[in-house]
Amino acid sequence: MSHSTGLADYRAALTSPGARVPVLAALFARLPIAMIGLALLLYVQRTTGSFAIAGLVSAAELIGVAVGSVAQGRIMDRVGPSRPLLVTTTLFTGAVALGVVVVEQRAATPLLMAVGFAIGAFEPMVGSASRAMWTRLVPSGPVRSAALAYEAISMEVFFILGPALSGVLVAAPWAGTGVVAGAVCMVLGAYWFALTPTIRRFRPEPATPSGLLGVLRSRGMRTVALAAMGFGVTIGFVEVAVPAAATEAGNPPAGGLLLGLWSVSSVAFGVYYGVRPWPRPMGLRLPVLLGGFSVLLALLALPGSLVGLAIALLVAGCLVTPQCTAHSAAIELVTPSSSATEAFGWVVTAVTLGLAAGQSLSGQLVELVGVEASYLAASVVGLLFTGVLYLRRGTVSAADRQQDFAPVA
Template identity: 60%
Template sequence: MTASLSPRDYRSALSTPGATAPVLTSLLARLPIAMIGLALLLYVERTTGSFATAGLVSAANLAGVAFGSVLQGRIMDRLGPTAPLCVASAVFTAFVAAEVLAIESTAPVAVLTTLAFAIGITEPMTAPASRALWSRLLPPGTVRDAAYSYEAISMEVFFILGPGLAGLLVALPWPGTGVVVGAVCMVVGSVGFACTRAARHRRPLPQERSSDSMLGALGTPGMRTVALAALGFGTLLGMVEVAVPATAEHAGRPALGGLMLSVLSISSVIVGVLYGMRPWPRPMHLRLPALLLGFAALIALLALPETLWGLSLALLVAGSLITPQSTAHSVALDIAAPSGTATEAFGWVITAVTLGAAAGQSLSGWIVELAGPPQAFVTAGAIGALLAPALWLRRTTLLPSATPPETTFAAV
């Protein structure tokens, strides 16, 4: 878990027989992974004129994603990804159409939040299915770690590019464009992934067994530690995703909000690749608290710039610790996840991130309206500073001997 990764390791992983089709289709499915929630937030804000209402609707959507990721992950660990992804895509499409109609008809907030939750819980979970597939395509070792790192890096790219695309599309004549475009990309990519040969042949191995605990993969102490780290990460990121557009709007440049968020991706991807080559701290049980604490400090500093240019530069710096955290969460699952729970375990990471983002967006929306965006950045930094010591106290749960390995390799 502490090995350095080289470009050759990434090439070997992505050129593995059977990997090309799942890689390409999952990229399309994950493109809007952070776009739909924010596009929905901006769509509702443009329609209602209230960041508080929009934050509540977006938080409901993210809460739905949190529940859906674990539920779908558990089902896919038992049945494989093909049928669950196809069914989820069909139901998801219906709920997106209903939400658009509700927004356009100025339905009550309760209706908007309920439909937003339904959209989230039925959002096809291609990302956990894609990560779990690598345990079948590759044996344990550095190349599989490179595949996990690729998954984290590509997911983080879309977590950052998604808000930028949402911000650009909401500026079009119809502000709901981002929601529709994101939904179409997700459905086409998810159905395409589900129909690939590797996905259709994904079944539990005879020696695998799912956890008997009601908590499933979250039943192990190591998984709870990873989930706590992901929760803190999501909370901080969610607060930034509301505070930055609010800063742009207060400055009279609302169209720049989503674009400014995309600045995070520049340093995130570059540093993420470099960090995989020489990760620090080397031990995983020390890496999670150190990365969260550093991220919290950089976000708190976002309160200092007085211009949008200054904030953009600060965002460039803060983005440097996004992908390293996401990669660490993904790789840590090989230590923490019980056997036979590969998809569900990553679903719990998504659940933790999205629940954190939901709480962060909702909290940030209220702070922005009451005290302004700078106070939201400071509060986010304080939350991270409180969670990092909690991770440090739980560090022994991520020692390699603390939990069983995730799964065993088998050819597809």
């Protein structure tokens, strides 16, 4: 069931008892989420002089995030979020310190990749724990919908600020400044979040038997994961093609600015959409949002100038945050509350894998055909995912969840 959300509901969610301190701590922990990977890539490239090595290390870190998000989510659902976050944050601190050592020593590429994987795997998943927190703090309804919308909107803000901060800090005298600054912010925020009374009080709910697949046992959760992956793939195409278009136009720095514009419209429209989500049935909302986004991406192939591309990005960006909000809201329908953190982890994994696939394919298309082909491919791939989501629309329901997680006699 969908709920209408008003601006007062955002205020009610953020000021609900026990929410203020964890929300503030999570801001510090999540701010560098889009900063660590890029800062690591730039650090390795500046130190080794090789984009190829930097790309491999960055890919390893991305794979680590994909693996770690699910593993951490499942553990937090079993024992509560506080202890796992304290352990992973400590391991993350050690991994970053080791990363600085091996990069400065210009170690062999396999070792650099292994440490990059560890940095990603141990990155504390405060975002998943924060989103799952709302299922405990506020009842189902407009206020919880507003809380989940806030999570998606704030994440978009971090994805605007993170790369910008990385770009500024990479120009510091020491190339590793961005990695260390981002890690310090994340570590302090994660420790603070994990030690807040609200988070320490959380106790795991009775686990729903789900086997090796965990929440992916749910057909509805598999549908949500497909929606998240389709979203990630399309975003990945654009994140490579837009900087390439700026470079072709002779203005490479404009690439980051253009992507920032699309994030700005995403946040602005996301607030409005959170107040009036549409369509109401969640099973239809997922394909409609991804399908509309995919159609708008085709517009990016039309402009012949960076100004035209900026306008097209502003339009297409309107449907970015609504999809993130829909993914979070859909989890409530398709998984039991005892597995909420793991479910959010699977969404992170699906988006991450989609981003990696989209970026890889887009890079090939840009070099072989051109940036316009990459935009069109993003649109086509997104529409293919939309078709699959439409066929599976009936699985995104509470009734389907009860069937999937019913005890086996």
